[in-house]
Amino acid sequence: MLYDAIIIGGGACGLMCAAQAGLIGKKTLVLERNDKVGAKILISGGGRCNYTNIGNSPANFISENPDFLHGIFKQWTVDDTITFFEQYGIVGQEKTLGQLFPETNKAKDIVAVFSKILYETGQDIALNTLVKSVEKNDNGFVVTVENAKGESRYHAHKVVISSGGLPVQKLGASDFGLRLAKQFGLNVVGTAPALVPLTITGKDADWYSSLAGNSVFSKVSVAGMSFEENILFTHWGLSGPAILQISSYWRPGQEITIDLLPNFNLDNLIKQERQYGGKRLVSQLLNDYFSRKLVDALGKFLTLDTKIASLSKADAKLIVDTIHRFKVKPAGDKGYDKAEVMRGGVSTEELHPKTLMSKKVEGLYFGGETVDITGWLGGYNFQWAWASGYAIAQDI
Template sequence: MSIFPNSDICETSVMSTNLVKQTDFDAIIIGGGACGLMCAVQAGFLGKRVLILEKNDRVGAKILISGGGRCNYTNLYATDQQFISQNPHFCKSAFSQWTVDDTISFFETYGISGKEKTLGQLFPVSDKAKDVVEVFTNLCDDLGQEIWLNAEVKAVEKTEGIFTVRAEVNGKQEYISAPSVVMAAGGLPIPKMGATDFGLRTARNFGMQIIDTAPALVPLTITGKDQPWYEQLSGNSVFCRVWNDRASFEENILFTHWGLSGPAILQISSYWKPGEVIYIDLLPNQNIAELIKQEREANGKRMLLAFIAGLYTRKFAEALSDRLPAEKNLASLTKTDIEEISALIHEFKVKPAGDKGYDKAEVMRGGVATDELSSKTLEAKKVPGLFFGGECVDVTGWLGGYNFQWAWASGFVIAQNL
């Protein structure tokens, strides 16, 4: 079986065996991100020799920019419940083999202590993502694992139980063979950092099903007549509850000149589809009608705008006043007025025009169908020796370190089965 994702640049459908470098690698890992690096290190602990092929001029590029350069490397509360997949039970096996405690212990062993920022998000005490990457590069050096940088894989072939990988390394064609290949090439987000669909094309050309992909953990856009209203609020952040019929999150939202961002919006975006409405409670865990009643009894002459400004910033209150009977004082508000105010505050309805796409998305939803893989080993059922881990698999986590936990866990599991 052979595949040539870039077949337009290939003159033949079979790699020349005369050009293949016979190696003693136990596996070739395509992608030097979180999953690939963990896999290489764990394989080294087991005495297995691997080669990482990394397209960029350094490994861990996405690790280095994550968390604003600080790297939220796991979440204290990560379970299978915070992941989206066609098979919500698929990741349970990996998470039982490599737990959050394992992640914490691993990094502590190599000098990285964690600190919780919020909602279980764990960052290095140093606040330096490069420290996380250096753990892996140092261990790869110590274990004798090879890393080839500027190595773009062009094709993968399997013949008589052996894989051959064709890669362009610093402008030179290389052919490398090994009994196993690990696809840890990531997903589609942040193409300027070299993200491609190579992992998905590899799976598809080996006859594997791909679940439709879409940007996830991504800002949402607003267009049309409502856009100026959002633009005037650009820069304002409000603690809210955001929900639809599939999920609900309580965190900050951020108004921007093109729409909505912030943690709660990024979270709900993974559960949103074009054309759907999302709802925002602008005052979660409180009842605006009850607050108005209490304030009216104490000071009925107070203007509604002044009252609302006491709950939010003045700028945000003035923007809301466009949709409220702001010219009234609290004593003059009718039952209908209060019902309309309550609906606006607690069920603010938004119908996004779209999202900011893969350029701004943190992760990808969808990917290689979990039905195609063994949940215990992450090996392709149809192609023995071919493994898939990390973001290219149809397992997408929440914001807050969850996707790194999946990357570490899947890398560990694959290493045990090479």
């Protein structure tokens, strides 16, 4: 059979592309190396799948050219995502910061939507199938695969690369899409783990480890970017939503600043205490806002058993600076297996801004995480996956 398109990768982008192509009468083949499609969808959001964000905009993405997103997001909006899933029984429930989850809190319901569409529109799926090569000829493309039955070749007019990025290896992640892009002469922006926990080593490692499990609402900043959400102390460093967010902007060697009390002004709190005599200890003031364990740990940097009335200007400044401008220099990150997504990928300069087809190779498309488009935590990466899958489907 000569397919309209072969879609390599049955994740969010690939499934949306196959579904939308099927709905307009195209015939596709989805090649998936796992034993089921949507493996990463199924584990996202702790199995609940934060499938979009109502505040989605190009400003929520990292890329060498974030303006590239305008052309894709005009074709497929957040409202389109919401309407699409509602048509198949998925009602969205908004959580914090615009995050939208299925009302059932079941990621498998999202995957089931695509399984239904692909079945009803007659799209083919080959599971447990490893793509060995993609070659272009005068008639289109030849894709050679390997599975339990041996080696096979499939033919198509067009090929869509939606094989994802390097996280998470146990789910079949690989650099296939990047290698293929380079094979065809496309430029690839340097890659790195993103939305990933950060590690602390050296003399301060034990201090962080002793606080493992403590979560604090904070404002975390680096290189002009900042996020206000929880941070989580761990045995190996820092995690939590705010840390995952800032990790996409952090580069090795940079120092991160953490405001441990972003909704209060500690300098004013100390002045208020002094108005009432300042009889309380520094530890008692801090205990109003932090866990006892964290306050005790802060004793490494501060004198906790001093009465507030007795604080010198230098002592008060040290407390304020420590709480509002806590400095951290991570040693590194936890790598691709703990990362939510990959930063970098196929350069947007190589792709047509409306169709995502390669400018150099007629009929070859790249979508989803394979492209140099990385969203914030909170449903943004899914919105990009749905939108890119839709845009490609309109052209194949």
